[in-house]
Amino acid sequence: MTESTGIKTEETKLLPGDLAIWFFIFAELLVFAIFFIIYSIQRLQHIELFNQYQATLNKESGAVNTILLITASYFVVRAVQSIKEDKVEQCIKWLYASLGMGAGFLVIKSYEFYSKFSVGIDLNTNDFYFFYISLTFFHFLHVILGMIIIFAVIIFAKKGKYSAKEHTGIETAASYWHMVDLVWITLFPLVYIIR
Amino acid sequence: MSKLFNTTGVWVTMIILTIFTYSMGKFGYSGTIPVLLLLLTVLIKSTFIIRDFMGLRGVSLLWRGIMYGWLWIVVVSIAITYLMSTH
Numbered sequence: 001m002t003e004s005t006g007i008k009t010e011e012t013k014l015l016p017g018d019l020a021i022w023f024f025i026f027a028e029l030l031v032f033a034i035f036f037i038i039y040s041i042q043r044l045q046h047i048e049l050f051n052q053y054q055a056t057l058n059k060e061s062g063a064v065n066t067i068l069l070i071t072a073s074y075f076v077v078r079a080v081q082s083i084k085e086d087k088v089e090q091c092i093k094w095l096y097a098s099l100g101m102g103a104g105f106l107v108i109k110s111y112e113f114y115s116k117f118s119v120g121i122d123l124n125t126n127d128f129y130f131f132y133i134s135l136t137f138f139h140f141l142h143v144i145l146g147m148i149i150i151f152a153v154i155i156f157a158k159k160g161k162y163s164a165k166e167h168t169g170i171e172t173a174a175s176y177w178h179m180v181d182l183v184w185i186t187l188f189p190l191v192y193i194i195r
Numbered sequence: 196m197s198k199l200f201n202t203t204g205v206w207v208t209m210i211i212l213t214i215f216t217y218s219m220g221k222f223g224y225s226g227t228i229p230v231l232l233l234l235l236t237v238l239i240k241s242t243f244i245i246r247d248f249m250g251l252r253g254v255s256l257l258w259r260g261i262m263y264g265w266l267w268i269v270v271v272s273i274a275i276t277y278l279m280s281t282h
Contacts, residue, residue, distance in 0.1 A: 076248075
């Protein structure tokens with residue numbers, strides 16, 4: 001708070017973006033946390049099964065997807081930095097680049113799903129595949145939503161809605177996207193690697 | 196410029212940690228120490244996301260507490276269940 005005497009006290013930063021999205025982010029993180037913990041407990045009860053079928057997962061796809069999501073997040077950060085400098089066109093380019101990374105993730109993940117479904121593996125196959133499919137598909141849907149939000153923000157940006165003074169929408173979209181990345185950062189080692 | 200360098204540095208570091216995670220899996224490392232190392236990389240990468248990408252550095256302790264609390268509860272839960280599975 002800047003006092004009338006002109007003395008500035010230390011100011012706590014506000015959460016970036018709309019407060020409402022943060023409640024949504026917290027709720028989503030809670031759901032994923034429960035999912036991760038239940039997965040871990042189930043793994044504890046079926047270690048051999050989980051180790052056996054984890055070996056059938058494509059670690060290369062998982063790793064590439066992790067890099068794609070991290071890079072998408074980086075591009076989103078660059079987009080936010082650009083709008084803070086009033087560089088709207090640059091901001092839009094970074095957002096398009098992040099969509100490109102997201103699209104890459106969806107393509108690779110879709111192929112992973114196809115490779116499992118095409119050989120008859122589904123939610124009912126066993127406990128491991130139930131968790132693998134439901135966890136990653138639930139995350140997949142969040143990636144799609146994140147991309148829709150970013151695309152909506154691109155449209156608004158093209159209409160001149162955002163500037164250095166007002167860019168709450170971009171920060172809101174960015175915050176949601178980073179949550180999607182944050183979840184995958186735990187999901188990849190937990191489901192694909194830890195044995 | 197230094198902000199850009201920090202952001203880019205964080206991105207590159209996270210990619211390196213991802214390659215490390217993948218390598219651990221690819222070469223079949225398992226057991227307590229490798230898994231704890233993997234969970235450490237999760238903590239580091241997630242902290243980068245929360246602090247630097249989400250921009251929560253300097254935000255009120257309540258919000259940072261919720262985010263870091265989520266992270267630590269998840270990682271510690273995974274660690275505990277893993278350690279239980281090895282005994």
